[in-house]
Amino acid sequence: MKVLVPVKRVVDFNVKVRVKSDGTGVELANVKMSMNPFDEIAVEEALRLKEAGKATEVVVVSIGPAQASETIRTGLAMGADRGILVKAEGHVEPLAVAKLLKAVAEAEKPGLIILGKQAIDDDSNQTGQMLAALLGWPQATFASKLEVEGSDFKVTREVDGGLQTVKLKGPAIVTTDLRLNEPRYASLPNIMKAKKKPIDDKNASDYGVDLTPHLEVLKTAEPAGRKAGVKVKDVAELVSKLKTEAGVL
Amino acid sequence: MTTLLIAEHDNASIKDATNKALTAAAALGADVHVLVAGENAKAAADAAARLSGVKKVLLADNAAYAHDLAEPLAALIVSLASSYDAFVAPATSRFKNVMPRVAALLDVMQVSEIIKVVSSDTFERPIYAGNAIQTVKSKDAKKVITVRTSTFAATGEGGSAPVENAAAAADPGLSSFLGEEVAKSDRPELTSAKIIVSGGRAMQSRENFAKYIEPLADKLGAGVGASRAAVDAGYAPNDWQVGQTGKVVAPELYVAIGISGAIQHLAGMKDSKVIVAINKDEDAPIFQVADYGLVADLYQAVPELTEALGKLGK
Numbered sequence: 001m002k003v004l005v006p007v008k009r010v011v012d013f014n015v016k017v018r019v020k021s022d023g024t025g026v027e028l029a030n031v032k033m034s035m036n037p038f039d040e041i042a043v044e045e046a047l048r049l050k051e052a053g054k055a056t057e058v059v060v061v062s063i064g065p066a067q068a069s070e071t072i073r074t075g076l077a078m079g080a081d082r083g084i085l086v087k088a089e090g091h092v093e094p095l096a097v098a099k100l101l102k103a104v105a106e107a108e109k110p111g112l113i114i115l116g117k118q119a120i121d122d123d124s125n126q127t128g129q130m131l132a133a134l135l136g137w138p139q140a141t142f143a144s145k146l147e148v149e150g151s152d153f154k155v156t157r158e159v160d161g162g163l164q165t166v167k168l169k170g171p172a173i174v175t176t177d178l179r180l181n182e183p184r185y186a187s188l189p190n191i192m193k194a195k196k197k198p199i200d201d202k203n204a205s206d207y208g209v210d211l212t213p214h215l216e217v218l219k220t221a222e223p224a225g226r227k228a229g230v231k232v233k234d235v236a237e238l239v240s241k242l243k244t245e246a247g248v249l
Numbered sequence: 250m251t252t253l254l255i256a257e258h259d260n261a262s263i264k265d266a267t268n269k270a271l272t273a274a275a276a277l278g279a280d281v282h283v284l285v286a287g288e289n290a291k292a293a294a295d296a297a298a299r300l301s302g303v304k305k306v307l308l309a310d311n312a313a314y315a316h317d318l319a320e321p322l323a324a325l326i327v328s329l330a331s332s333y334d335a336f337v338a339p340a341t342s343r344f345k346n347v348m349p350r351v352a353a354l355l356d357v358m359q360v361s362e363i364i365k366v367v368s369s370d371t372f373e374r375p376i377y378a379g380n381a382i383q384t385v386k387s388k389d390a391k392k393v394i395t396v397r398t399s400t401f402a403a404t405g406e407g408g409s410a411p412v413e414n415a416a417a418a419a420d421p422g423l424s425s426f427l428g429e430e431v432a433k434s435d436r437p438e439l440t441s442a443k444i445i446v447s448g449g450r451a452m453q454s455r456e457n458f459a460k461y462i463e464p465l466a467d468k469l470g471a472g473v474g475a476s477r478a479a480v481d482a483g484y485a486p487n488d489w490q491v492g493q494t495g496k497v498v499a500p501e502l503y504v505a506i507g508i509s510g511a512i513q514h515l516a517g518m519k520d521s522k523v524i525v526a527i528n529k530d531e532d533a534p535i536f537q538v539a540d541y542g543l544v545a546d547l548y549q550a551v552p553e554l555t556e557a558l559g560k561l562g563k
């Protein structure tokens with residue numbers, strides 16, 4: 001079974017982004033970019049399946065500007081076998097990403113596609129579900145445990161009230177939650193080896209997918225700020241302030 | 250123009266998330282119908298019919314909708330699509346799972362986790378863990394929207410809408426339900442709790458959560474939350490996680506105990522009305538958003554606080 005893992009290049013989770021003063025977006029110049037953390041978890045899970053003899057090949061794919069190849073290299077350095085870069089400039093919405101991934105999936109015929117549950121920049125939490133819909137495949141989002149059963153999958157999902165376990169008929173889509181695994185770091189020898197692994201260069205136009213955005217971003221603004229309050233000296237003062245000043249007790 | 254609100258419910262009653270999403274749905278300006286999909290869910294449908302302003306309730310009562318499987322529920326919503334211009338649901342885990350599937354089947358872009366309805370096609374939504382607010386206009390003829398419920402007031406009762414049965418759609422049969430582990434708790438649910446007490450990595454163990462955080466929560470009648478670090482370490486169950494990638498809450502009072510205040514945690518609680526932080530590090534970033542900060546060792550301060558509240562008759 002081949003496993004396909006879509007990986008997204010995003011602003012590193014440690015960076016606190018700033019809104020541009022003209023309201024056209026957030027400041028992305030000279031900001032540290034990394035692989036979306038949920039996608040690292042997805043790559044890790046695919047590698048573990050391969051190491052357990054359940055998967056034969058792990059292919060990472062990214063849609064984005066030329067620099068997204070760095071994100072693919074990160075996946076290759078972790079241990080993925082090869083990469084596919086689909087070049088697309090500007091605003092590519094989850095629906096268009098899902099359409100491009102569908103085309104890639106039709107060419108690659110994976111038995112499983114593992115995505116992140118959400119990208120930490122746009123926080124849309126859509127792409128995996130959309131891809132599942134377009135392919136007509138089952139989906140298990142927010143996975144905290146994944147088991148392969150022949151060509152089917154048993155997946156435990158993190159849901160509002162606790163955990164839910166479902167069975168999916170393969171081929172299937174799984175999106176990762178934080179507790180699925182702890183991704184490995186790429187070792188130096190593996191980073192060197194990754195430089196020689198193949199990356200297939202494609203263009204979004206190769207797939208005939210319409211990338212015109214359905215959503216128009218009118219403006220991007222700073223959220224309403226919150227001011228630091230006061231420090232209280234002890235528990236007694238805290239209780240008294242909560243009671244009389246804040247009125248929440 | 251009609252809007253279909255898809256209800257969060259437990260078959261017996263409607264969840265508070267539905268009342269809040271209804272406020273957003275009504276703000277679109279069209280009539281609102283409510284879809285209740287479940288098994289033996291008549292009581293929930295009747296409760297939906299009592300919500301103020303609802304014009305009609307559709308009840309899809311079928312075993313296929315018993316367990317929140319995305320594929321049959323998406324097929325059901327799509328089967329109703331021709332009668333509606335907008336599909337609105339609260340951004341609970343059930344609808345985060347199903348609504349993008351609906352959107353893709355309708356070939357439209359979902360607008361995720363809106364915090365404000367500007368007009369029938371324009372919405373505000375947070376991006377980058379709430380560090381920026383985007384105003385987006387949807388050009389799609391049909392809108393698919395999920396609602397961040399913490400920013401909308403709940404619509405109350407006062408209606409008496411008719412309840413009609415909706416036919417089940419063909420089940421694609423792609424997935425099946427195997428089981429669930431749902432914690433039974435008498436505490437309020439995080440997303441509707443008026444008060445929340447949360448613990449972080451500093452709690453060090455599940456036992457300490459039970460010994461320090463939970464008694465304080467019980468005194469306050471509060472829900473219990475946790476940071477990701479506490480959940481990852483196994484001190485607290487996953488459904489307690491508050492944050493960018495957990496639950497987003499906005500209670501009257503949020504008490505953060507032994508939590509540093511990482512951006513990802515703040516994203517889930519900074520809209521709380523009053524924030525209290527107890528942390529032994531006076532430079533912890535949590536103090537930058539806290540209304541009342543107490544620099545102290547939690548193992549001393551929390552029992553003291555629990556006791557002081559007891560004396561207040563809590």
Ligand SMILES: Cc1cc2nc3c(=O)[nH]c(=O)nc-3n(C[C@H](O)[C@H](O)[C@H](O)COP(=O)(O)OP(=O)(O)OC[C@H]3O[C@@H](n4cnc5c(N)ncnc54)[C@H](O)[C@@H]3O)c2cc1C
Nearest residue numbers: 006007063064092094115116118119122123124125126127
């Ligand atoms: C140069 C550039 C500029 C952009 N500017 C904007 C902008 O200003 N505003 C805006 O709204 N959007 C912009 N986008 C698009 C945006 O970054 C996302 O690709 C798109 O909106 C998907 O949303 P999401 O990542 O939140 O999806 P989610 O549904 O949250 O993503 C979930 C998962 O889907 C997969 N995935 C998502 N995107 C990709 C991808 N591109 N390649 C491979 N896998 C992927 C990953 O596994 C990810 O974990 C831009 C993209 C590029 C390349």
Ligand SMILES: Cc1cc2nc3c(=O)[nH]c(=O)nc-3n(C[C@H](O)[C@H](O)[C@H](O)COP(=O)(O)OP(=O)(O)OC[C@H]3O[C@@H](n4cnc5c(N)ncnc54)[C@H](O)[C@@H]3O)c2cc1C
Nearest residue numbers: 449450451476477478492493494495507508509514529547
């Ligand atoms: C993709 C991604 C998603 C994430 N999503 C989330 C999310 O949804 N929610 C979330 O919470 N985090 C999330 N995080 C993690 C986040 O970045 C932080 O790592 C996490 O919030 C830290 O948890 P903490 O504050 O409990 O631990 P720490 O940062 O370790 O803080 C512990 C605090 O306890 C204090 N302390 C220690 N001992 C005591 C004592 N005896 N008395 C009083 N105070 C004490 C310390 O001073 C410190 O400030 C995410 C991270 C990533 C990469």
